[in-house]
Amino acid sequence: MQQRQLAENAAGHSNFGPEVIFRTLGEAPTTAPIIVSITNGSDGCVNVEWRAPPISNGQIVGYRIMVHKIGNGAMREWYLKGNRQALCSLAYFSEFMLSIEADNGFGYSPTVTQKFTTDQKSPEGPPEMIQIRPLKSDAVMVSWHEPLIPNGIITTYMIYYREIKSQRPYTTVRLLVKPDEPSKSFSYNVTKLSK
Structure with missing residues (x-):
């Protein structure tokens, strides 16, 4: 905007003063950005794309991006110029809350939020606390707990066994885990072992 001023008294008014150019204070965006997509990308990354607020x-x-891990309160924050970003180094097979706010230089917009879950990854380590207990001359009970860091839902356990110093191939037992199995501890009776 432009402004000019003059002074006036009972005898008349002065000439105009110099022209002043000014800008009024702005207002923060009044609507939230729009999340277009959240997709699992490369290892440990989630790709996020969004659009500017309608108003x-x-x-x-710029945009303020915040990611909260649900359940433990851990939060990470980024300030970005563009409308897409790969958010990396997130825990595998975990639920997060994504929040995005737009910045127009006068303040931040309302927040848009959306939950997402990261991809699974192979378990980090073998089953824990493996124990073997003899049952009779040709049978043992094998028990174990799921890996400390499963990085997803365990669907199968494989038991391989053979006689010590045997040249024969391992005998393999494939055990499927029920999808709704709440237990983290398992056991299985291996029978018909060679004496």
Whole structure:
């Protein structure tokens, strides 16, 4: 905007003063950005894309992205210029809350939020606390707990066994885990062992 001033008294008014150019204070965006997509990308990363708020009250200069891990309160934050980003180094097979706010230089917009879950990854380590207990001359009970860091839902356990110093191939037992199995401890009777 432009402004000019003059002074006036009982005898008349003065000439105009110099022209002043000014800008009024702006207003933060009044609507939230729009999340377009959240997809699992490369190992440990989630790709996020969003659009500017419909009512931005000026040009958007950046976005504040926040990711909260649900359940433990851990939070990470980024400030970005563009409309897409790969968010990396997130825990595998975990639930997160994504929050995005737009910044137009005068303040932040309302927040848009969306939950997402990261991809699974192979378990980090073998089953825990493996124990073997003889049952009779040709049978043992094998028990174990799921790996300390399963990185997903365990669907199968494989038991391989053979006689010590045997040249024969291992005998393999494939055990499927029920999808709704709440237990983290398992056991299985291996029978018909060679004496």
